[in-house]
Amino acid sequence: xxxxxxxxxxxxxxxxxxxxxxxxxxxxxxxxxxxxxxxxxxxxxxxxxxxxxxxxxxxxxxxxxxxxxxxxxxxxxxxxxxxxxxxxxxxxxxxxxxxxxxxxxxxxxxxxxxxxxxxxxxxxxxxxxxxxxxxxxxxxxxxxxxxxxxxxxxxxxxxxxxxxxxxxxxxxxxxxxxxxxxxxxxxxxxxxxxxxxxxxxxxxxxxxxxxxxxxxxxxxxxxxxxxxxxxxxxxxxxxxxxxxxxxxxxxxxxxxxxxxxxxxxxxxxxxxxxxxxxxxxxxxxxxxxxxxxxxxxxxxxxxxxxxxxxxxxxxxxxxxxxxxxxxxxxxxxxxxxxxxxxxxxxxxxx
Amino acid sequence: xxxxxxxxxxxxxxxxxxxxxxxxxxxxxxxxxxxxxxxxxxxxxxxxxxxxxxxxxxxxxxxxxxxxxxxxxxxxxxxxxxxxxxxxxxxxxxxxxxxxxxxxxxxxxxxxxxxxxxxxxxxxxxxxxxxxxxxxxxxxxxxxxxxxxxxxxxxxxxxxxxxxxxxxxxxxxxxxxxxxxxxxxxxxxxxxxxxxxxxxxxxxxxxxxxxxxxxxxxxxxxxxxxxxxxxxxxxxxxxxxxxxxxxxxxxxxxxxxxxxxxxxxxxxxxxxxxxxxxxxxxxxxxxxxxxxxxxxxxxxxxxxxxxxxxxxxxxxxxxxxxxxxxxxxxxxxxxxxxxxxxxxxxxxxx
Numbered sequence: 001x002x003x004x005x006x007x008x009x010x011x012x013x014x015x016x017x018x019x020x021x022x023x024x025x026x027x028x029x030x031x032x033x034x035x036x037x038x039x040x041x042x043x044x045x046x047x048x049x050x051x052x053x054x055x056x057x058x059x060x061x062x063x064x065x066x067x068x069x070x071x072x073x074x075x076x077x078x079x080x081x082x083x084x085x086x087x088x089x090x091x092x093x094x095x096x097x098x099x100x101x102x103x104x105x106x107x108x109x110x111x112x113x114x115x116x117x118x119x120x121x122x123x124x125x126x127x128x129x130x131x132x133x134x135x136x137x138x139x140x141x142x143x144x145x146x147x148x149x150x151x152x153x154x155x156x157x158x159x160x161x162x163x164x165x166x167x168x169x170x171x172x173x174x175x176x177x178x179x180x181x182x183x184x185x186x187x188x189x190x191x192x193x194x195x196x197x198x199x200x201x202x203x204x205x206x207x208x209x210x211x212x213x214x215x216x217x218x219x220x221x222x223x224x225x226x227x228x229x230x231x232x233x234x235x236x237x238x239x240x241x242x243x244x245x246x247x248x249x250x251x252x253x254x255x256x257x258x259x260x261x262x263x264x265x266x267x268x269x270x271x272x273x274x275x276x277x278x279x280x281x282x283x284x285x286x287x288x289x290x291x292x293x294x295x296x297x298x299x300x301x302x303x304x305x306x307x308x309x310x311x312x313x314x315x316x317x318x319x320x321x322x323x324x325x326x327x328x329x330x331x332x333x334x335x336x337x338x339x340x341x342x343x344x345x346x347x348x349x350x
Numbered sequence: 351x352x353x354x355x356x357x358x359x360x361x362x363x364x365x366x367x368x369x370x371x372x373x374x375x376x377x378x379x380x381x382x383x384x385x386x387x388x389x390x391x392x393x394x395x396x397x398x399x400x401x402x403x404x405x406x407x408x409x410x411x412x413x414x415x416x417x418x419x420x421x422x423x424x425x426x427x428x429x430x431x432x433x434x435x436x437x438x439x440x441x442x443x444x445x446x447x448x449x450x451x452x453x454x455x456x457x458x459x460x461x462x463x464x465x466x467x468x469x470x471x472x473x474x475x476x477x478x479x480x481x482x483x484x485x486x487x488x489x490x491x492x493x494x495x496x497x498x499x500x501x502x503x504x505x506x507x508x509x510x511x512x513x514x515x516x517x518x519x520x521x522x523x524x525x526x527x528x529x530x531x532x533x534x535x536x537x538x539x540x541x542x543x544x545x546x547x548x549x550x551x552x553x554x555x556x557x558x559x560x561x562x563x564x565x566x567x568x569x570x571x572x573x574x575x576x577x578x579x580x581x582x583x584x585x586x587x588x589x590x591x592x593x594x595x596x597x598x599x600x601x602x603x604x605x606x607x608x609x610x611x612x613x614x615x616x617x618x619x620x621x622x623x624x625x626x627x628x629x630x631x632x633x634x635x636x637x638x639x640x641x642x643x644x645x646x647x648x649x650x651x652x653x654x655x656x657x658x659x660x661x662x663x664x665x666x667x668x669x670x671x672x673x674x675x676x677x678x679x680x681x682x683x684x685x686x687x688x689x690x691x692x693x694x695x696x697x698x699x700x
Contacts, residue, residue: 260684267630267691278624280617334610341617 002072003083006092006107007325009313013110016309019131023299024247026179026219026312027128029091030137030236032145033164033173034123037153041165042102042118050102050118057117060151061106067147070109077101082324089319091128094119112140115148120165121173123148132243134176134236142232161228171228176236177206178243183218183296184253185246187265191220194246201242202226217288217315222246254300269297276344281337287318287344294348306348314347352422353433356442356457357675359663363460366659369481373649374597376529376569376662377478379441380487380586382495383514383523384473387503391515392452392468400452404467410501411456411465417497420459427451432674439669441478444469463490465498470515471523473498482593484526484586492582511578521578526586527556528593533568533646534603535596537615541570544596551592552576567638567665572596604650619647626694631687637668637694644698656698664697 009015014027035041042050054075062068076084076098084098092111097103097119106115116124125144127137155163161171169175185191195205206221222243224235257265272293276282282290295311297303316322323340324331331339359365364377385391392400404425412418426434426447434448442461447453447469456465466474475494477487505513512523519525535541545555556571572593574585607615622643626632632640645661647653666672673690674681681689 263630263684263688270628270630271625274624274628275621278620278627280613280620334613338613 003074003079003325005072005109006074006087006090007322009317011110012090012313012316013112014128014130015312015316017130018308019129019133021244021247022131022308024181024250025132025243026181026315027130028132028134028137029126029128029177029179029221030134030141031124031126031175032141033121033162033169033175034125034145034148035155035163035165036122037155039122042100042120042122043165045102045118047102053122054104054117056152057115057123057148058104058106060148061115061144063151064147067108067113067144068106071106071113072108074105074107076103076105082321085321086319086325089322090316094124096120097124113144115144121169132178132240132247134178134239138174138176138232138236168225169227172230172232172235174227174232174235175223176239177221177223178239180220180222180243180246180250181218181292181295182220182246182250183292184257184265185250186218188253190249190253194249195220198222198242198246201238203239203242216285217292219288219292219315254296265296266302269293269300269302273297273303273348277348278345279341281334282318282341282344283337284318284320284323284340287340288315291315291318310347310350314344317347318344353424353429353675355422355459356424356437356440357672359667361460362440362663362666363462364478364480365662365666367480369479369483371594371597372481372658374531374600375482375593376531376665377480378482378484378487379476379478379527379529379571380484380491381474381476381525382491383471383512383519383525384475384495384498385505385513385515386472387505389472392450392470392472393515395452395468397452400468403472404454406502407465407467407473407498408454408456410498411494413501414497417458417463417494418456421456421463422458424455424457426453426455432671435671436669436675439672440666444474446470447474463494465494471519482528482590482597484528484589488524488526488582488586518575519577522580522582522585524577524582524585525573526589527571527573528589530570530572530593530596530600531568531642531645532570532596532600533642534607534615535600536568538603540599540603544599545570548572548592548596551588553589553592566635567642569638569642569665604646615646616652619643619650619652623647623653623698627698628695629691631684632668632691632694633687634668634670634673634690637690638665641665641668660697660700664694667697668694 058073087093088095088098092107092114093105093116097116100118102118104117112127112129114126116126125141127140129136157163162173164170164173182191185194198205202225204223204225207216224239272290276290276294291311291314294303298306298308298311318340320336323336327339408423437443438445438448442457442464443455443466447466450468452468454467462477462479464476466476475491477490479486507513511521514520514523532541548555552575554573554575557566574589622640626640626644641661641664644653648656648658648661668690670686673686677689
């Protein structure tokens with residue numbers, strides 16, 4: 001395994017496998033925040049104590065030979081800055097963890113599981129599956145939670161629930177999210193209205209890389225805001241219900257495209273396809289926008305020679321750090337744009 | 351023949367045949383302004399008198415069976431507005447003539463000759479050849495002039511020369527011009543300096559469709575300003591000399607492209623190629639810009655599967671009136687952009 005194995009996009013389950021409603025929902029994610037009892041929160045830990053915790057968690061996880069068989073521990077301090085950034089681009093770790101000198105992550109082979117250690121909390125158990133399937137993600141996260149709890153003593157209060165570094169995560173410690181591709185609702189300026197409704201239902205909308213990031217590529221992460229006073233089951237069912245409504249709206253918006261509006265959308269899709277298959281230089285922002293169009297084209301049957309999974313791969317492997325890592329040397333911004341264009345062409349022409 | 355024959359771009363000599371320096375000079379054009387003695391200038395003519403003049407000129411021309419063998423007379427009033435606009439787009443007649451109810455044009459099969467009748471002057475003998483070859487164009491124009499003069503009495507003053515409706519054409523009545531494709535000088539912002547020098551040498555720069563039009567597609571028409579006090583020979587040699595200097599500058603600018611600048615130009619060229627071969631909608635302005643890039647790509651060896659002549663055809667056959675005529679029905683602007691995109695794709699993919 002090692003870092004090279006991480007980079008193989010064909011081994012990422014949520015990118016390549018079909019899932020429920022995967023024409024619109026790219027992936028479903030669950031993360032559970034857990035902390036060790038009577039241990040200071042990570043930002044107060046010494047580096048050596050942080051390292052001990054990493055080992056304790058890894059040992060506890062390996063106690064289950066089935067779950068841990070194809071998983072590997074990555075000590076972030078042993079990786080280069082580019083490698084850590086790349087893991088963020090691939091949604092394997094959070095931006096916060098990538099900046100930490102104390103952090104680590106246990107990642108399994110098909111990337112359905114990533115246990116972040118010493119992020120804001122001691123443990124962030126993260127699971128991802130393709131399509132609208134937060135229940136499956138919760139199942140795996142819950143199983144891992146049980147395995148770890150057999151060996152580790154979690155900070156838990158009978159009245160409140162799990163204790164976390166930030167009060168917004170206290171209680172269930174769960175955040176369940178879906179990554180949705182909503183190009184037509186975005187084009188038609190219907191997205192603002194929908195998101196304002198979502199907020200009233202206790203959900204939050206974020207961009208591609210989580211909190212504080214922009215919705216590039218028409219990709220939106222929708223997740224629960226509240227972790228306290230609701231069961232995990234309720235939180236997940238609420239998310240699924242809202243996601244289904246948005247799916248219906250996006251599908252309707254696509255079906256309702258007709259006449260001039262449809263031709264303009266087709267033109268946009270085909271232009272993006274032409275640019276991705278011909279440009280010599282492509283920036284990552286541009287790439288996301290064009291890839292979103294091509295993905296829509298594939299879903300609408302306008303582009304026929306590319307698999308949805310291959311387009312999903314493009315969303316991930318065109319990030320600046322990924323391109324840098326793949327090339328194996330330090331690149332100037334222009335060299336990166338050159339490599340990215342070359343890379344996209346190869347992927348689309350294959 | 352008839353209007354359908356006019357529309358066949360494979361029958362236009364200056365588009366399809368190679369000529370001197372035709373990587374940069376698309377065509378060379380000469381026009382001679384002539385008027386009939388003791389006949390009012392066209393704007394003062396009645397329609398019936400104008401018609402008589404058309405017949406007189408046509409008869410005079412047909413007196414030479416060799417020159418007139420493959421030529422046809424087009425009475426503009428018999429053509430639709432779209433057909434007349436199309437002839438302007440194809441550089442067969444001037445915008446002024448297309449708007450006239452009194453005008454006609456005698457056009458030969460390979461489009462090297464177009465005798466406009468009742469434009470601003472009674473006669474405008476216009477000849478066009480590929481590449482930098484105004485001498486060849488002048489030879490043919492002169493031959494036609496001689497043939498017509500055998501039968502017609504031209505308004506001529508021993509001291510001044512040929513008399514014309516507008517004083518700027520008095521004397522030789524000649525305008526010699528070259529249409530140059532100068533994309534890299536334009537990109538590098540060197541074109542302004544060059545054109546200011548040209549003006550000092552008694553030459554004028556115009557856009558694609560002559561006086562008052564913009565230089566779309568990086569195509570520039572350079573012609574003599576003065577028709578009086580200089581021989582036809584001098585006027586033509588002056589134009590050739592200046593054109594050669596501009597050719598050298600554009601070629602040098604292309605050769606000097608290196609490093610980042612070259613990559614950016616290649617990117618521009620390949621993006622335009624990608625857009626022309628994929629877009630569903632293309633406006634005529636956009637088309638000209640992209641076709642210019644593709645033409646540069648062909649000249650620089652970056653695009654290998656298209657002939658320069660085919661790119662030249664695209665410059666002409668993407669005009670709004672041409673697209674309208676080819677489709678055979680009235681099109682909305684969007685339908686025209688759809689047809690144009692389809693048309694370009696077919697041409698480039700063949």
